[in-house]
Amino acid sequence: DTEVTQTPKHLVMGMTNKKSLKCEQHMGHRAMYWYKQKAKKPPELMFVYSYEKLSINESVPSRFSPECPNSSLLNLHLHALQPEDSALYLCASSRQGKYTFGSGTRLTVV
Amino acid sequence: AQSVTQPDIHITVSEGASLELRCNYSYGATPYLFWYVQSPGQGLQLLLKYFSGDTLVQGIKGFEAEFKRSQSSFNLRKPSVHWSDAAEYFCAVGASGGSYIPTFGRGTSLIVHP
Helix, strand or coil, rough: CEEEEEEECEEEEEECEEEEEEECCCCCCCCCEEEEECCCCCCCEEEEEEEEEEEECCCCCCEEEEEEEECCCEEEEECCCCCCEEEEEEEEEEECEEECCCCCCEECCC | CCCECCCCCCEEEEECCEEEECCEEEECCEEEEEEECCCCCCEEEEEEEEEECCCCEEEEEEEEEEEEEHCCEEEEEEEECCHCCEEEEEEEEECCCCCCCCEEEECCCEEEEE
16 A cells, blocks of 8 residues: 545535544555645645654644544644635655655635 | 745646756755656655765656756756646755655646647
């Protein structure tokens, strides 16, 4: 298995909703990442987990809450988002510099 | 901190023509360099990477890139472009010393004319 699987592929949520994005990999990678990508822009790093511990938080607002329940799973919990949070959210995992990206979740906040 | 410049926002080529996408990086030590491709609505796929060794790197889909330290460049090339190569291309630099985490350039959109 050489993939990073993200679910759901599309998500529409209201500003008062709570939702979660899920990311899964079975490549034995011990580093996992969340990126945010706005249209026509490069991906921006949000969080890094290394060996299931949060190692980098790029000053992301608290309405985004990451969780790494085990070495294969990475979640991103969403609460009270704003319309400007609408974007493609990409998950990635890596080992020895080789990164594998998922296809992303297209999030729309209404 | 490392940074990447992709000077071309759009590049238009005819199918079958050769391609070169430019990338310049800024980093104090020997960088780790990557090229990724992204089709609309998709995630990023790694085309190739340079960590050390031979400065001419071969990647997937017939792409290659050359690391030139004197010019701080890592340009991506392909001898003959196919219509399916139309996509967004991102150059990225990672910090050496362990973390590798890539910092992306703004991307170059490749348009292929038949």
